[in-house]
Amino acid sequence: MHRLLVDHRNITQTKLEEVAPVPLSDGQARLKLESFALTANNVTYAASGFAIGYWKFFPTGQDGLGLVPVWxxxxxxxxxxxxxxxxxxxxxxxxxxxxxxxxxKADGHGSILDAAPHRKDLPLIYNQYVPVHGGTAEQDYLRAILQPLLATSYLLFDWLMDNDWFGAEQIIIGSASSKTGLGLCKYLAEPEKRPYKIVGLTSERNRAFVEGLGACDQVLSYDEVSHLAQVPSVYVDMAGNTEVKAALHSHLADHLRHSAAVGLSHWDKFEQTQDLAGPKPAFFFAPAQVAKRREDWGPGKIEQQITQAWKRIAADASGWLNVMVHDGIAASDAVYKSLADGTANPRDGHIIRL
Incomplete structure (x- = not known):
């Protein structure tokens, strides 16, 4: 069995290794992967592996080396x-x-949970496996690329709505070219009447791509933060770029009603936040919003809404997404590194086929 290990401390360093399959114990099952997606989301898993606990899901038995989770x-x-x-x-x-x-372990609702002891205290949403009946490989690919990202996008939208948009007149999305970012832009654009303007922040290289999505009222490059209107605002940061965050907080200061940290697509430009003007950034953890909505609405409702939402956005994915299929676990190395170093094309969605 082959696997790609990632250095905990330097997430661009990898090691492809072969290990002997572990014999099954009573009550266990062996799953052979057919395909998985690689996106900037997986880089966030690696970059926040200690802070959020993503390294805990798949222990490697090797100090300093971890397995990055994928869908x-x-x-x-x-x-x-x-x-x-x-x-x-x-x-x-x-x-x-x-x-x-x-x-x-069957969950009683048609899904399977991994009841392994080391996963007992980890978020339910990551321990749940859903049976796949029929469909095509292409549908599997699209789901693996988009469902986790657009689920987070929709939960961000739902959370903002749940908080009355924090009274914002503009909602600013950092790394709007990321699939989670573009998903949030699209969900924010859906209401016919809305009290906010949607502003996408991106690199100059990706500006045309974000503008072409048609979901933002304004698109600015990272060095144009000073062009933001000084009105009540929310910042939703997928990038984790400390310099951009500091400039935005300084420019908006008390106009900023909330600053949400979501991703680390710019993990190499992230530092622990120093003193910032305005509100202290707060981490958004998608499973917490799922848990709240389960409490508000009962089990199954939020999951149904997420499924409807991601399929709605994915329906027009051919206009902004190229699915790139790579064969073999060894191919994941170069793809992962292109995502980690920021050179990957935002239009591409990568699948590793095994």
Whole structure:
């Protein structure tokens, strides 16, 4: 079994290795990965692996080296569990590897949970595996690329709405070219009547791409932060670029009603936040909004809304997304590094086919 390990401290350093498959214990199942997506989201998982706990999902047994989580589809190749039959295909959260051993437990709602002891205290949304019935490989690819990202986009939209937009007249999205960023822009643009303007921040290189999405009222490059209107604002930061954040806080100061930290696509320009003008940035954790809505509405409702929302945006994905398929786990190395160093084309969505 091959896997791609990532250095905890320098996330551009990787190691492709082969390890012997672990024999199954009673109650376990072996899942062979068919395909998984690689996006800037996976770079955020690596960059915040300690702070948020993403390194905990798939222990490697090696000090300083971790498995970056990915989203994809796998088939049950071997099972010693009454809850999961051989041949079942599952969509969910996997390591950057060719297989995963789980301890399956039916959740009573048609999905499978990994009940492995080390995952017991980790967020439910990451421990849940959904059976895949029929469909095409292309549908699997689109789901793996977009569903996790657009789910976060929709939860951000729902959270902003739940907080009455924090009274903002403009909502500013940092790294608007990222798929989570562009998804949020599109969800924010959906209401016919809205009290806010949508502003996308991006690199000059990606400005035309973001403008072409047609979801932003204004698109600015990172060095144009001083052009932002000084009105009540919310900043939703997918980039984690400390210099941009400091400039934006300084420019808007008390006009800034909330500053949300979501991603680290600019992980190499991130530092622990120093004293900033305006509100202290607060991390947005998508599973917390899921948990709140489950409490507000009962189980299943927020999941239904997320599914409808991501499919709605994905329906026109051919206009802004090129699906790039790469064969073999070794191919994930170059793709991952292009995402980590920021050279990947925002229009591309990458699939590793095993």
């Amino acid at each position: 994809g589809v796998a088939e049950v190749a071997e099972s010693a569990s009454d809850d999961l039959a051989v041949g079942t295909r599952l969509y969910g959260y996997y390591p950057m590897a060719e297989e995963l051993v789980i301890t399956p």
